[in-house]
Amino acid sequence: MELQIEDSELVRDYISGDEKALEILIHRHNQRITSFIYSKVLDRDITEDIFQDTFIKVIKTLKKGNYSEEGKFLPWVMRIAHNLIIDHFRKNKRMPMFEGNEDFNIFSVIGDDKLNAEKQLIKDQIDTDLRELIEELPDDQKEVLIMRIYKDMSFKEISENTGVSINTALGRMRYALINLRKIIEKHNIVLTN
Numbered sequence: 001m002e003l004q005i006e007d008s009e010l011v012r013d014y015i016s017g018d019e020k021a022l023e024i025l026i027h028r029h030n031q032r033i034t035s036f037i038y039s040k041v042l043d044r045d046i047t048e049d050i051f052q053d054t055f056i057k058v059i060k061t062l063k064k065g066n067y068s069e070e071g072k073f074l075p076w077v078m079r080i081a082h083n084l085i086i087d088h089f090r091k092n093k094r095m096p097m098f099e100g101n102e103d104f105n106i107f108s109v110i111g112d113d114k115l116n117a118e119k120q121l122i123k124d125q126i127d128t129d130l131r132e133l134i135e136e137l138p139d140d141q142k143e144v145l146i147m148r149i150y151k152d153m154s155f156k157e158i159s160e161n162t163g164v165s166i167n168t169a170l171g172r173m174r175y176a177l178i179n180l181r182k183i184i185e186k187h188n189i190v191l192t193n
Helices: 007-015 019-041 044-064 073-091 106-110 117-134 139-150 155-162 166-187
Strands: none
Touching: 007 019, 007 044, 007 073, 019 044, 019 073, 044 073, 073 117, 117 139, 117 166, 139 155, 139 166, 155 166
16 A cells, blocks of 8 residues: 655655646645635636636745745645635625725624625635724724724723723724724725625
8 A cells, every 4th residue: 555645745845846746735635625615606617716726826835935834735725725715706896895985884794693604704804804904003092993893892881991081982983993994995905794
């Protein structure tokens, strides 16, 4: 019986110029990656396109020498596929561009309970994007926004916790939302509602 060569060894072989090593890796993980992509996009042609784009990115990263072996090969490839799936939904306008509408509640996108796999994937990415963008706010605005949105506190509770008046807390929240909209537009982030 033939011993199976470890993924990490095949990656090293490919980086050293052995094209066959990549073929083995693709063949070995084809089913898992294809199934994962299909479970999100539910379209065979799109699945094939994303699968190919995933391995184009894998090849470019390996050839540039930017692959670190800290993680395992398959989870790394799955992460690339995951990001390309999100890119696909964004590019194909399945996620409308954020409009700077004063009435639009940025956080309405993270409160929907009835989500299919595609929407859940997008929701998770939006939540991650928002949390990163919130970090760019001034500390006083960030504090109020996190208490209000993520800790579901009333402005009275926020006022008591921060030691500022309710009006000051309301003002900070208002400025936090205004600044967050500017940050979202600056980064050209896509949100859905």
